Structures are given as C-alpha cells and as structure tokens.
Amino acid sequence: MNSVDTSTDTAHVVICTTGGTITASTTPAGVVAGDSDAATQAMLDGLRTVLPGSVRVSARTLLDADSSTFGPAEWDRVVDAVADVLTDPGVSGVVLTHGTDTLEETAMALDLHHTDPRPVAVTGAQLPADHPEADGPANLLDAVLLAADPVSRDLGVLVVLGRAILQARGVRKWHTTESVAFARNAPDLPVEDLPPELERPTLSGRARFAGTRVDVVSCPPGSDAVALRACVEAGARGLVLEGSGSGNLPPLVAEAVAELSVERPDVVVAIASRVPRGEATATYSGPGGGAELATRGVLSCGYLRPGQARVLLTALCSLTDAADPTEGAAEIRRQWPRFHLYS
Known part of the structure; x- marks a missing residue:
C-alpha cells in the first residue's frame, strides 16, 4: 500500500492502521462491523485523490480490530510500531488510525514514550465508511496534513477528530456518537504561563504494558x-x-x-x-x-x-x-x- 514516486521535496507521512469504525461498514441488519483490507485500501485511495502534491503517504497495517478489544498488549505493539517508523529519517510524521472506544489510552501510551520532535496524529471516525455522512475521510485528511506540517513538531501526540486538534494528555471520549468525539481536561492557562510540570514529561525508558496489572x-x-x-x-x-x-x-x-x-x-x-x-x-x-x-x-x-x-x-x-x-x-x-x- 505504499504510494508511488517519492521526492525529497515532499513530506512523507506513514499511516499506521489498526481497524475501527473508520474502515467499518454497516451490515443489512444495521450493525457496524469491521471490514477487510479492501476497505483500508479504498480509504487510502480516496485520501490520495485530495492530498496536495507536497505530501505523500505510505501505510502499515498494525492491527485490524475493534478498539474495545485492545489492552496493554496492543499498546505495546503500537508503541513499538510507531517507534520503528520513526527510525527512518525520511519520515515527516505518523498518523495512527484507531477506533474511538479506547483511543485515549493508546494515545497516552504513545505520548509517554514520544521524545521525537516529529508529530504523531491519532485519528478515527464516529460513522462507518459507508455512511452517507462518513467523517473518517475528513478526519484522516486533517491528521495527515497536520503530521506533514512542520508547525506540529515538538507537540507530542495529537488527537485529531471533528476538526478538533487536542494534545493527548487529558483527552477523553466525551460523546458516543457526535463528530467532535473528544474533549481535553487540562489547566486553562495561556501557553506562556504553563508551569514546568506541563511540559509533557516522558518516561525514562521503554515501558512494557503487557504483564503489568x-x-x-x-x-x-x-x-x-x-x-x-x-x-x-x-x-x-x-x-x-x-x-x-x-x-x-x-x-x-x-x-x-x-x-x-x-x-x-x-x-x-x-x-x-x-x-x-x-x-x-x-x-x-x-x-x-x-x-x-x-x-x-x-x-x-x-x-x-x-x-x-x-x-x-x-x-x-x-x-x-x-x-x-x-x-x-x-x-x-x-x-x-x-x-x-x-x-
């Protein structure tokens, strides 16, 4: 699923996919269910038709499941995968597509480890891909453009849904169905007044979530x-x-x-x-x-x-x-x- 010709003049964003509503579809019974690799490919094909020429994307499939099934083992897998992507100096940023049910936990696990200045944007969808008003394509486009933009450097992991951009810490899903799915609980202070404790401290080493209860x-x-x-x-x-x-x-x-x-x-x-x-x-x-x-x-x-x-x-x-x-x-x-x- 890699994009075609590369160029040193273009920003390269790697999209890591984990399943979720953004690639799900609705069954005849009206139940939202995860879809196949074909849905992911369709999502990426649609994205490439609207991306500016200054941004190229490639993709890695990490998981393919509803995020309500995720836990410590999946946090480990995602943290490792994003770190591996960022070993490539040619990568400008990373986008993680994720189900919204447990997005806040995965974003936190990533942010605690994220010392690289390049942005990591986590996004998803509230409506399945086959919905007439599907929000996934717009969310994905916003996340990719954000990850490609140098202004996003040094901000850590960012949650991007419903035209909102939120730093990961303090984020919580606040609505089950609305397009603006997340809100952030944090001190209401101007950036210049933030105390040192709010400078996004990271862990001293690589945590292993699985096996720690x-x-x-x-x-x-x-x-x-x-x-x-x-x-x-x-x-x-x-x-x-x-x-x-x-x-x-x-x-x-x-x-x-x-x-x-x-x-x-x-x-x-x-x-x-x-x-x-x-x-x-x-x-x-x-x-x-x-x-x-x-x-x-x-x-x-x-x-x-x-x-x-x-x-x-x-x-x-x-x-x-x-x-x-x-x-x-x-x-x-x-x-x-x-x-x-x-x-």
Whole structure:
C-alpha cells in the first residue's frame, strides 16, 4: 500500500492502521462491523485523490480490530510500531488510525514514550465508511496534513477528530456518537504561563504494558471494598480508584485503602475523579478525603481521568524493577510528582 514516486521535496507521512469504525461498514441488519483490507485500501485511495502534491503517504497495517478489544498488549505493539517508523529519517510524521472506544489510552501510551520532535496524529471516525455522512475521510485528511506540517513538531501526540486538534494528555471520549468525539481536561492557562510540570514529561525508558496489572475500580457512593480487594488478590500492582468530587472515597473503601497501606505497601493506589472536568487533588479532610488519603501514600490523578491514569501507573510499575516490591512502590510514588498536573 505504499504510494508511488517519492521526492525529497515532499513530506512523507506513514499511516499506521489498526481497524475501527473508520474502515467499518454497516451490515443489512444495521450493525457496524469491521471490514477487510479492501476497505483500508479504498480509504487510502480516496485520501490520495485530495492530498496536495507536497505530501505523500505510505501505510502499515498494525492491527485490524475493534478498539474495545485492545489492552496493554496492543499498546505495546503500537508503541513499538510507531517507534520503528520513526527510525527512518525520511519520515515527516505518523498518523495512527484507531477506533474511538479506547483511543485515549493508546494515545497516552504513545505520548509517554514520544521524545521525537516529529508529530504523531491519532485519528478515527464516529460513522462507518459507508455512511452517507462518513467523517473518517475528513478526519484522516486533517491528521495527515497536520503530521506533514512542520508547525506540529515538538507537540507530542495529537488527537485529531471533528476538526478538533487536542494534545493527548487529558483527552477523553466525551460523546458516543457526535463528530467532535473528544474533549481535553487540562489547566486553562495561556501557553506562556504553563508551569514546568506541563511540559509533557516522558518516561525514562521503554515501558512494557503487557504483564503489568493495574486495575481501575469504580467507587460510587455507598460502595464497599469487595472489588478493590479482589483486584489486589488477583495480583494488581496498582489501583486507580474512581472517586467523587476532587478525589474522595466512600467510608468502606477509604477504610480498606488505609488497611492496604499497612498490609500491602507494595500496591500503589491513585485516585481519579468521576467528574468530567477539573483536577483531582488532596484537598478534603476526613477518612475518605483526599488529604487524609495522601498521608497514607495515596496519589492524586490531577487532570487525568481513570483510563489515562491507568496507562501512566502501568508504565511506571513496568519500569520499576526493585528487588523489594515495597521499595519499588515507594519509587513510583517518588516519580509521580514529575507527572503531577497531568497525572
């Protein structure tokens, strides 16, 4: 699926495909289903008819599945593939086509590793390729033009859908069907006023997500600690708890977290918020309040919501290779402030 003649005067963008709605079609029963390589080829052929002559594209098929089936193993595969593409100095940028269900996690995994100045744009679609108002072609064109543009350098991984361009950290799918599918939860500050913590810190090495268990546990009002304890017994090295407000927990969950801090200090616990926007902080007192939990080593997830916080915590657990698991967990807690406003 490589494009034809090359030229040193043209920007070369590599499109890495993983399936998703952007190449899906609708069955006679009205069900959206993944399509074959032919749909991907048709997508690329259509793209080439509208691209300016200053941009050429080639493509690599990485995966071909609904992104709801993706997890740590797929994050590893995508991170490796994008890094491999960027070993070619002739590549100007990368576009990753991805299903929107779990796009925010994959984008986070990529961004944590992305130290190359060349842009990586992640895009997808809300409507299948055979829909009369399919949004995939416009999203793909926008993503390719962005990845080819030198102005996009040094911005990290960018999510491009519905004419919106968003930096990866803090991104979350906010609507199941609308074309503007994603919003970004981040500090509302002018670029010149951003503190050093917002300079997109990256990992110190290559994380391996597969094989490192970190679970997300929802903690709605009145919930108990059954799910939390089950995750620990299953071997979780970290837990992201979805609390309320700025990061507060129900009494029974807070009690279990306090016990866990004594019984299993090797398990890292972080608290995110179920609130769509704003920061989770160690603010409130009381047994379930963030301030009290912080005294027990519990981390606040800042502007990240549970999905991306899980990716970050998994990466840090993967990179911490301490002989003593308790010391390893303590090292993760020491590293966390590096990512603190986005974590």
